[in-house]
Amino acid sequence: MVKISFSNDVRHEICSSVNDKDKRFACLYGMLLFCRTLTRERICFQSESSTSAALFKSLFKAVFHIELSESEHIRKNGTVLHSYDIEGETASAVFEKYKISGYERVIDSEIIATNSLGVFTAGVFLACGSVNDPSKEYHLEFACPEEGISEQLLMLLNDIGVNAKKMLRRGQNIVYIKGSESIEDTLTFIGATQCTLELMNTKIYKDIRNKANRIANCDAANIDKVVKSAMKQIEDIKLIDHSLGLESLSDELREVAQLRLDNIDMSLQEIGENLSEPISRSGVNHRFKKLAKLADEIRCGGIKHEK
Structure with a gap:
């Protein structure tokens, strides 16, 4: 028709x-x-x-x-x-x-x-x-x-x-x-x-559809950002493991590092909820910043390979 x-x-x-x-x-x-x-x-x-x-x-x-x-x-x-x-x-x-x-x-x-x-x-x-x-x-x-x-x-x-x-x-x-x-x-x-x-x-239909598309695009961008961030964290953790060994880390840093290695798709909030002593998203982020700083020091030669 x-x-x-x-x-x-x-x-x-x-x-x-x-x-x-x-x-x-x-x-x-x-x-x-x-x-x-x-x-x-x-x-x-x-x-x-x-x-x-x-x-x-x-x-x-x-x-x-x-x-x-x-x-x-x-x-x-x-x-x-x-x-x-x-x-x-x-x-x-x-x-x-x-x-x-x-x-x-x-x-x-x-x-x-x-x-x-x-x-x-x-x-x-x-x-x-x-x-x-x-x-x-x-x-x-x-x-x-x-x-x-x-x-x-x-x-x-x-x-x-x-x-x-x-x-x-x-x-x-x-x-x-x-x-x-x-x-x-x-x-x-x-x-x-x-x-x-x-x-x-x-x-009205077009406005709702456009809003849904914007949300989907935003979600996709956020997922992309989370994955890239997780990959960087894993790269830092593996460098630390190869250079110093994860056992050289404090208990709280080692636990968050191991959770990330085992769960690339976990958000910071989910990692915080799965720790032996749960902490906030910002607390998890603070620990990853410590790991990142340690990895950067290794890359710059400030900490020598000990393994």
């Missing part, structure tokens, strides 16, 4: 929320204003999403009472591009109904009631938006058809408290959002609340 993308999940949820006359009008306005071609002579709405394409056709019929014909183009990469061409009197009717300027694309706030602003932005997302799978990357973007309209969208998003930015990618004006919280706010604003919850759950 092919897994539906997170972007398509968002589109499906938006479609189910556009369910009354005002919402249909506002959503279609967003889709038209951010579609590929928008002139009085020709309007062309294109999308690789069959969900967005189907909703555009449905909304256009609801608002203008006209049944549009869809054409499909199969691209080299195998994706299907769904297209609707609106020309002549129908295109003029769209411009008149939505009071669209023939010179530039402008978001007309008078057309959209305050409670329809989110639905309008949902239409913009359906026309040119996409969002990455949150398990991989936090990124939502709008590939806008013109620079002027991208600036207006950027201001709209910033006005609702979303930290959006703008860039030019291969000649195309991109308005994008990176932070997970801003993406959550955007998805909620455009009516995709279930997808917002999914993103939040994914973020």
Whole structure:
């Protein structure tokens, strides 16, 4: 089974929320204003999403009472591009109904009631938006058809408290959002609340997984450190044994040295607990420092070989 993308999940949820006359009008306005071609002579709405394409056709019929014909183009990469061409009197009717300027694309706030602003932005997302799978990357973007309209969208998003930015990618004006919280706010604003919850759950899972990885990495580093320390201690003890003999050591140093030789994987605390007279970790560490100092003196020739 092919897994539906997170972007398509968002589109499906938006479609189910556009369910009354005002919402249909506002959503279609967003889709038209951010579609590929928008002139009085020709309007062309294109999308690789069959969900967005189907909703555009449905909304256009609801608002203008006209049944549009869809054409499909199969691209080299195998994706299907769904297209609707609106020309002549129908295109003029769209411009008149939505009071669209023939010179530039402008978001007309008078057309959209305050409670329809989110639905309008949902239409913009359906026309040119996409969002990455949150398990991989936090990124939502709008590939806008013109620079002027991208600036207006950027201001709209910033006005609702979303930290959006703008860039030019291969000649195309991109308005994008990176932070997970801003993406959550955007998805909620455009009516995709279930997808917002999914993103939040994914973020929690990623945070827990990352924390677990950090702990595991820390544990691995600590184990590495303990093993290296134990190897150094054994090297010192063997040098002392070879040069002076362990019997030359005091009872307390000899006991800790023998425990280390027999148990390379023991921590200092475990060695301290297994002594005939248990001592603290710092006490064990102090004894190993004495052994290390004695071994260094042997290496420097301060104590001669006696065996």
